[in-house]
Amino acid sequence: MQYLRTLIVDDEPGMRLGIQKALSKYIMRLPDVNEEIGFVIDLAETGEEAIEKINANRPDILLLDYKLPSMSGLEVLEQVTSKDSEMVTIMITAYASLETAVTAIKRGAFDFLAKPFEPAELKKTIAKAAQNLILARHIRKLEQEKRQVRFQFISVLGHELKSPLNAVEGYLNIMNERVSGNDLSAYQQMISRSLLRINGMRKMIADLLDLTRIESGQKKRDLAKHDIIPIVRIAMETALPSAQAKGIRVNLHSPSSIEMNCDPGEIEIVLNNLISNAVKYNRDNGQVDIDIWNEENKVTIAVKDTGVGMTPEESSKLFSEFLRIKNEKTRNIMGSGLGLSIVKKVATLYEGNVTVTSTPDVGSVFTIVLNANTYPSTENDSK
């Protein structure tokens, strides 16, 4: 239950009491935001009293008579309206001339109530104003939260990009001061580390661009019927050098072709991420098994590794941006911390999902299920 503070400004005692009586027990329901709204009433007799009360404690709703003894309702309105105000004003007037209406609206009035009016009419007008107010607050709150998430993302991103820069700068300073002498070979390890960190940073920026493109809907989706098996083979080839370096075999178990409505670029991003993770977090001479099947227009891709695995606690945190599972077994593995966020975002585009099952020191299975007949949503079209 939420209460809106309502100030009634009218010089006629009968009017003030009538409105107070009608509103004080009135409870309206807002199904959109699942909220019940009640009204707390305060009264003012003159424009001066109204201004004083409004300045001391701004009401949510102002019911303002146009014709007041020493100063008019319009003058009150002029003095109390401010741009950042949430207050909703309803003008009460016996002579609703067009001119009055235009002036009142210009000064921030939301609606009119023509004297004389029935309680039902009053309630209808108040309900409209309250709904407007509550929805505006909700929208503002959502925008605030969105901004917060954005800020947090940028702050973590800044940190993640600074870290490789600091490392490379540190190495360059050491080389600049010839700390280990004039022989370049003494710096070989530092040069290798610098290159590795720069590569990591490049990968992070590439992932970041993928992520923002997918998220913003700016990347034009090229949806059409495609056989995804050739895409899988390309992703397997991409992972081949790093797999061979660790003696890992990558096997594909699937029908010879699986058709689905998709953007091949998106499917490749997903497969590249899942397969490269399965190689990176695997043990030497391990194995990666890719299972793909289509059942009732749902395409399932399961990528299984024989690697370090995760505890349930680690698995539960896995899909957060920039999160990388940090422990003894993973500390020498480079990653942007964005890969699985990207996979999840793409899955959402295909009305699908990603799940993981994992056992420490045995391995993990990442399973992504995609709708084989996705069409661009209207939301994406409008963007």
Place this chain on the structure above:
Amino acid sequence: MSVENPQKTILLVDDDIDFLLQNQTQLKAAGYHVVTAESQKDAEELLKTLKPDMAILDLMMEQVDGGFALAYHLKRKYPDVPVVICTAVTSETGMEFDAATDEEKSWIKADYFLPKPIRFEQLLAEIERLLKK
């Protein structure tokens, strides 16, 4: 190394490989013998057989307070070995840490706190100060 000034051994513990390599290089150039470990566990293992002249520890490793635990164990075994804790905790979380007051010294077993990013000259100055004690 002359007999009067034998080479001192510094234990350097950090899960950031680049931090280790850079400071190890600098410390070696400054004339110290450096032993490194990439985790609390590796460091505890080393300390079974090694008594360094001083230790420089990262605070947040796999466990967020790995450096505190390590410093505590080290001081219990070798109360006379100076410990410097290097940490990015202030720049990352805004939490202030120091071991200046007696109350803090009672539970934080470090002789000095150095916030990351560190300037090597400052680290070196602190090492020299603590080793003279």
